[in-house]
Amino acid sequence: MNNTKWEELRLGMIGLGTPSPRFRVRNLHSGYVSAWDGEWFHHFYGHHEEDEWVEISVTSAAQHEAVLRVLRSVHVPGVTTETGFKIFGYVPRGTHVEYL
Template sequence: METDEQAKDRQRLERYIDREALTSVMSNTKWEKLRALMIEESARRPAWRVRCLRDTREVEPQWDGDWHYHLPEFKHIEWLEIFPIQKERKGYLLPDKVTDYFVGLLKSNSIPFSIEGESLRIWGYLRPCQAVEFV
C-alpha cells in the first residue's frame, strides 16, 4: 500500500519525466537482472555510481560497492556507471594486468550500455537530443 507521501513523490517524478520528455531505456526486470549479476560478481567487487533524475549536484557522484542496500529505486535512476576494470599489480617494471569482466556479461544479458571513459554506463532514461552510442 502506497502512503500519501509516496504517491505525491511518484506523481512528482511522473510530471518531471513528462516535462523533460525523457525516454525510458531500462525496465525494472532489467535493473533487477543487473543487480543480481553484480551481486554474483561480488568476488570482483564491481564499483558503481549513480545519477538520479532530480539530482542537483554539480559534482560527480561517489563510487560505491554495495549492490544489496545502497541502490536507489530503479525508477529514479538516470544512469548508473560500473567501473569494470580490475588491475592486478605485476611488479615495478611490468605494467599492471588490466581485465574487463563486465562488457561481455552485460552484452550476453541484453543490458544496454555505453562506454564513458573507463566506465560502463547503463542508462535508465535518455534526455531529448541526447546522442548515446550503445554497445
C-alpha cells in the first residue's frame, strides 16, 4: 500500500471516535511486531514503507461492522481474523489478496 492509503486508513479509524479499535504493526524487514495501541492520531501517523501489515482488534460486533465499513470505503488489501482484521502493506509476489 502507499502512504495515501495508510493515511486514509488512519483517518477512517480516527473518525470512528471513542473507543477506537486497537492496532499493532509488523515491520517487513525486522519482523518486529509492535505492542497493541489504540492511539491512531499520533501513533499511527507517518510513513509506512516498512509496514508488512497492521492488525486491527475489535471488541464488539458493532465495532467490527464500523471498522469493516471504513475498510471497505478505503478499499484496502486484507483479511478478517478471529479478533478483527489484518491489512497488508506487502504480500509475497504471486499471493492472492482480497480487498475489503
